[in-house]
Every structure is written in C-alpha cells, then in structure tokens.
Amino acid sequence: MSSETGKILTTDGIPLEESLKQSEKKNKIKAFLLVAPLLLFLIITYMIPIGDMFSRSIDDKMVTNMLPKTYKAMENWDGKELPPEEVFEAFYLDYKILVKNKTAGKLQTQLNYEKNGFKSVLKKLARKQKKFEEGNYKEQIMKVHKRWRNVEYWRAIKRRAPSYTYSKYLKGIDMYSNEDGKIVQVSEDRRIHRILWIRTVEVAFFVTLFCFLMAYPIAHLLATLPMKYSNLLMICVLLPFWTSLLVRTASWMILLQQQGIVNDFFVWIGLVADDNRPEMMYNKTGTYVAMTQILLPFMVLPLYSVMKTISPSLMRAGKSLGATPATAFFKVYFPLTIPGIGAGCLLVFILAIGYYITPALVGGASGTLISNQIAYHMKSTLDWSFASAMGLMLLTGVLVIYWIYNKLVGVDNIKLG
Amino acid sequence: MSKKEDFVKFDKVDKSYDGKVLVVKDLNLDIKEGEFVTMLGPSGSGKTTCLMMLAGFETPTNGEIYLDKNPISNIPPHKRGIGMVFQNYALFPHMTVFENLAFPLKVRNISKDDIDKKVDKALSMVSLSEFGNRMPGQLSGGQQQRVAVARALVFDPSVVLMDEPLGALDKNLRESMQYEIKHIHESIGVTVVYVTHDQGEALTMSNRIAVFNDGKVQQLSSPDKLYEEPVNSFVAEFIGENNTFDGEVYEISNGTCRVKLEKGEIIANPISVKSVGEKTTVSIRPERALINPKDKMDNNQKGKIEEVIYHGDHTRVRLNLLGNSEFILKVPNSSQNLDIKLGNEINIGWNSHDARALDPK
Numbered sequence: 001m002s003s004e005t006g007k008i009l010t011t012d013g014i015p016l017e018e019s020l021k022q023s024e025k026k027n028k029i030k031a032f033l034l035v036a037p038l039l040l041f042l043i044i045t046y047m048i049p050i051g052d053m054f055s056r057s058i059d060d061k062m063v064t065n066m067l068p069k070t071y072k073a074m075e076n077w078d079g080k081e082l083p084p085e086e087v088f089e090a091f092y093l094d095y096k097i098l099v100k101n102k103t104a105g106k107l108q109t110q111l112n113y114e115k116n117g118f119k120s121v122l123k124k125l126a127r128k129q130k131k132f133e134e135g136n137y138k139e140q141i142m143k144v145h146k147r148w149r150n151v152e153y154w155r156a157i158k159r160r161a162p163s164y165t166y167s168k169y170l171k172g173i174d175m176y177s178n179e180d181g182k183i184v185q186v187s188e189d190r191r192i193h194r195i196l197w198i199r200t201v202e203v204a205f206f207v208t209l210f211c212f213l214m215a216y217p218i219a220h221l222l223a224t225l226p227m228k229y230s231n232l233l234m235i236c237v238l239l240p241f242w243t244s245l246l247v248r249t250a251s252w253m254i255l256l257q258q259q260g261i262v263n264d265f266f267v268w269i270g271l272v273a274d275d276n277r278p279e280m281m282y283n284k285t286g287t288y289v290a291m292t293q294i295l296l297p298f299m300v301l302p303l304y305s306v307m308k309t310i311s312p313s314l315m316r317a318g319k320s321l322g323a324t325p326a327t328a329f330f331k332v333y334f335p336l337t338i339p340g341i342g343a344g345c346l347l348v349f350i351l352a353i354g355y356y357i358t359p360a361l362v363g364g365a366s367g368t369l370i371s372n373q374i375a376y377h378m379k380s381t382l383d384w385s386f387a388s389a390m391g392l393m394l395l396t397g398v399l400v401i402y403w404i405y406n407k408l409v410g411v412d413n414i415k416l417g
Numbered sequence: 418m419s420k421k422e423d424f425v426k427f428d429k430v431d432k433s434y435d436g437k438v439l440v441v442k443d444l445n446l447d448i449k450e451g452e453f454v455t456m457l458g459p460s461g462s463g464k465t466t467c468l469m470m471l472a473g474f475e476t477p478t479n480g481e482i483y484l485d486k487n488p489i490s491n492i493p494p495h496k497r498g499i500g501m502v503f504q505n506y507a508l509f510p511h512m513t514v515f516e517n518l519a520f521p522l523k524v525r526n527i528s529k530d531d532i533d534k535k536v537d538k539a540l541s542m543v544s545l546s547e548f549g550n551r552m553p554g555q556l557s558g559g560q561q562q563r564v565a566v567a568r569a570l571v572f573d574p575s576v577v578l579m580d581e582p583l584g585a586l587d588k589n590l591r592e593s594m595q596y597e598i599k600h601i602h603e604s605i606g607v608t609v610v611y612v613t614h615d616q617g618e619a620l621t622m623s624n625r626i627a628v629f630n631d632g633k634v635q636q637l638s639s640p641d642k643l644y645e646e647p648v649n650s651f652v653a654e655f656i657g658e659n660n661t662f663d664g665e666v667y668e669i670s671n672g673t674c675r676v677k678l679e680k681g682e683i684i685a686n687p688i689s690v691k692s693v694g695e696k697t698t699v700s701i702r703p704e705r706a707l708i709n710p711k712d713k714m715d716n717n718q719k720g721k722i723e724e725v726i727y728h729g730d731h732t733r734v735r736l737n738l739l740g741n742s743e744f745i746l747k748v749p750n751s752s753q754n755l756d757i758k759l760g761n762e763i764n765i766g767w768n769s770h771d772a773r774a775l776d777p778k
Contacts, residue, residue: 316474319494
C-alpha cells in the first residue's frame, strides 16, 4: 500500500490507527488502574500536605477578617495623612465587636508585631471605647491616646490588609519589610536563620564528602571481592539499616561523650590529657560523625550497584594498553562510576539537608540544623506558618540542587540499582 | 632483520591458583617473532591462564616467561608493551572510538599530531575510518571487535594477545573476521598469540597451533600436520573428525603394525606403539577411507550402511565396520559411484599409513 493513501486500513475496513487504539484501550485502562492506588496515595500524602503547607505559609487572613469594615473604608485612603472620619468609625465598629467577643487580644498581638507599642494603645482603647458617644469618632479616638494622631500606626494597620503575605519567607532569611514597606535585614544580633541555613548546607556538604570518601573503597571492595566475602561485607554495610536510627544515635552519644569510650581511649593511648578531654559531642563534630555513619549505606549501595556492572576486563585493558594502575583508575574506572557517585551524593545530600533526629540529639547548640529550627517552631512557638515557610524553602532548595545536578550531570545518568 | 626464534618463551612454567591443583604443568613453548600461534583446547585446559601470565595479570607459580630474551615475571602489565584483545572487547564505553584508540598513545605521551595519524591509520586498517566519533555502544558486535583489534595494535606492540575474541559473534561474521585478522597479521607481521576453543578458527588462522589439555601442550605444530599427523588420541579426537578402533598390537615390522580388534584386524602405522602386546587406539580420518577403492589399498573391509545424512557439499555415511557402528565416511556429492543406500553392504579401503596407532584411550 502506498503512503499517499494516507490511512492504512485493516482487513475489516477500520483505519489501522483506530483499531490499534481500540485494542490497546483495555491494556491502558488496566495499567492505569494498577498505578491508580499509588497515584492516589501520592496525591493524598504528598501533594495535598505540600499545598496545605504553602497556603499556610502565606496565609494572613486573621487580621483581614477581624477588621473587615476598616479595610473597606481604607481602600480610598492614600496613607499620606491621617485617615478620614469613615476609617475611624469603621475601626471603632470592628474593634467594638472584637472586644465584645473577647478576641481583641489576638489583634493587639498581631498589630504589635507590625508596630512596636501598638498593644498598649489598643488596650487603652478597649477600656475607653465603652464610653464613646455616637459621631465624630476621629476626635474621640485621638483623645484616648496621642499615638492615634501618628499616621504610622494607621499605616501599620493598612499593611495588614492583604490576606496573603510573604513576610514569613523574609523572616526565614532574617529580613523583614519595615514601616516604609522596604525589605531590610534584621539587626545583626537577631540574625539566626541565615547562620542555620549556611550551617545546614555546610554540614550536608561535608557529610556527603565524608560519605563519598569512605564509601568508594568499600563499594569497590564489595564489587570485586569473591561472593563469599562480599556477602559478609554487605551484611556489615546493611546491619545499621536494621537498627533503629535512635539506637544508633544514642550509641554515638555513649561513644563520643567526654567520659565516653572514644575519649577514654584517647586518654589511655596518651593522645590527650585526662583533664583536657576534647568535646566531641553537642557540637558540629558530633553531628558530622554520627550523620556520616548513619548515611553511609545510602552512598555505598548506589556506588556498589554501578561498580558491579563495570567489567574487570576494562581495568585490565587499560593496563595492557600501557596505563599505570593509577591512570587506568582515573581515566577508565572512575568516569564509569560517576552515575553512582551522582546518585549517592544526591541521595546523601538531600537526606542530610533535612536531617532532624541526629543533630537534635548530638548537635547541641552549634550543631543543630534548620530542620531543628522548623521543629522548634512546630512544637514550641506554635508558629506553624513560619515552620511551613521554612519547610518550603528547604524543599525549594533541594529542588534547586536537583535542577543544578540535572544541568551538570543529567538525571538520566543516575543509577540507583 | 632476522626473525628471532624464541621471541616469546615459556620455560618450565607451572601455575596453581589454590596450591592443590596445577592448572598449567611444566609448560615449555617457544614462539617465533611474527608468528601466529594459537592455543587451542577445551575449557579448563589452562590456555587462558597461559595468556594471562604472558599479559601479566597472573604470575607463574614456578618457571619463567621470556619476552625477547628478557624475563618478564616481575614486570607489571602496563610496562610489558603487549597488546591485548579481550573476550568481550573491553572497549571503554565512555570514550568514542577515536578516544579508545588514542588511549594507549596518550598514556605514552605521544604528540597530538602523531596520535591523530596513528589512530587514523589504525582505523583505516580495520576499515572503520568513518566511525571515529561513534561511541562503542553504537557499533555492531563485529565493528566493536575490529575497534578492539585496532586498539591493541595502534601502539605498535611487539606481541598481541587475543583471548577468544570472536566468541560473541555469529557464525558468518566470525568467519569473515577470521580472515580479516589473518590478513592484518600478514600485512604488519606482528607476533600474535591467540586463544580459542574453536578448532576451525585455529586451523584457519594460525601458523602453529598448541593443543592444550589438562594443563599441558599435547602437540605444537602447523595446522596441516596437526590434522594429518596427530601424535596422540586426544589431539586426533579434538581436531576434526576421527574414526577409532581399540585393539592390541600383535606384530610390528617395517613401519607397519597389525592390530587385533575384537572382530578382525587392521594394518596400521605405529606412531606411539613400540612393542607387541601394547594396547592402542587406531585413528582414521573419515576422508581417508574410500568406497570401492580403484587403487590397491592394504586395508579392505566390508561395512553395512546404517545412516545417510545429506550435508549439501558432501554426504555423511555412518557404517558398521569391524564391530564399530560409529564409523563415519564423508562422500563428496560429485562422485558417481553412489550405491549408498541404507542397509547396503559396501567395500571400504584405506592405506595403513593413514591408520595411526596411537596411545590407548
């Protein structure tokens, strides 16, 4: 049949394309039904929580909902001079309801975040407003406290008008938008998050590096040893996987503490003096040691699976062609393990950047990471929207790393097994 | 420049992996410069071990290997200057064909211009000039094989080792590659040590063949001699087809001997039998026995045809002869004397010279 006729027909006259679709339809539905549970699971346990986290992190409806009339009246106010009478009236009416419902405290707190000293002004207003007469609210309110004559306070209220805000994200990188709406850094003594971000990336980077340096020889040994020994070694690598993370971290605490086994050993061989035992825990050292040990298998396994596929005859070929063992290794063997290195490093780095339990237990003050800060806001300050914002920033960071990796190495080069 | 007689020399080489079993036993082997020597043998006969010892990936347990009169046991592989073609090609999958070929030159710090020239020359030698920028994975098996050969030759090694290089190719390709490798060897005159378990390959390509069995060289000679004049029954059995009769010598005189079988007797050529009463296995090549011979032959027997198989260029006939029901004849299909039919009795004759009385099986 020539191609000019366009459509090829099957024997019963239906176009081939269509009958192919028909015959494949059942299989496609079957295939979809097979993955449907997983798809549903992913949507419920992954997409929805992330969406919720995002909306929570930018949500700022609380103040908006508490002062509906005020914000409606403020729509036409340019914020240069004191607002007109309607705004004062609307604010008085909104605030009256809040006081009546005993929810004024929340507004006081929120507005105090925006402008220091707002709380006392509002409290005073709450007491005095009971005696207010109808009409000319502007005069009456301004009489309550002289700060009501300051346009700054009214601007502070107006700034909270949008029901969405990115202020939590700014806070995550130690910045905020000041009274003029400009984004500036917080004062130097209050910049804690940026230190934590840098420390998190630093710890993740070095843990990845240590894991790589330790895992490469192990994986090579695993891939080249005879089956009898490599199985035993593999069990040694996997054994930590079968132990609880908490147990492993706790055993590091026993080992690393100042009166612990490692320090005892150092004293015994005379490396350090008994009264000068180094602190190896509750600082970065402890975090490095414990995290490297715990994440090591994640580096060994992808490396092993790649090395297993590299034929030993390649190294032999390299040597027989005149390359020294070192040259043969760096020119032939090493480039072939890059997919495994990429997979292992990406895996360890991403796991390390969000690690929580180990730094919380052995990290102390100088060894805690951003995830500990997130947990702190989840559990202690109950500032969930800030925790959500930082969680999303972490997620974005991981995605950026993934993107960079894809540009540099190519994700299709990853081999996990 | 005269060719050196013992360019590669195995001198009383033993090899054991576990300290209990010798894989190679007391191996002595001299290879001439420019020669194509094949190590042929069944798997586990020690031939690949010999090759690996020569390449430097295994060390002899005892004895010494000499390359151009220098002992090489203590020289690491990368300093031996021996090219090698591996069983599965061992091309570097992350390098292009060009980079693969340039690799041995780069590690020798040869200038870039010379590298380009040499690689181009080597690629054209295996007629792959167009393929320099391809990755090995984009080539067919035969092309990969040719790249591997070119890579082993590009740095002008004195010896090239090939470890069953054609094992992964299909039959037709394997045959054409055999000729190609043979022609390359003839044109550049490099010494080649080739390992295979395929006797056809060995017979086609080699100047000399070393037949290995049980860690020992059973026979080292040219292909025709190996086929026509095997020195023992293993070689006779391993190379080509072979009809055998087990019997006992009862008379030896003037270069012939009489061998008594269970039924009847044969006049044979005493190769490894010395005296009367020795047990022997007589080996006769299928094409040496003729049907209704016109010339006078000193062995004449009657046999009954049990099976006829048509093979295109020839017909295989299985006979029951002197109590051996596995006696094979190869009859060219052009011959006219064909009363070859199942169940017929026919006259078979052969010369006593072609019936070789070897060691008993």
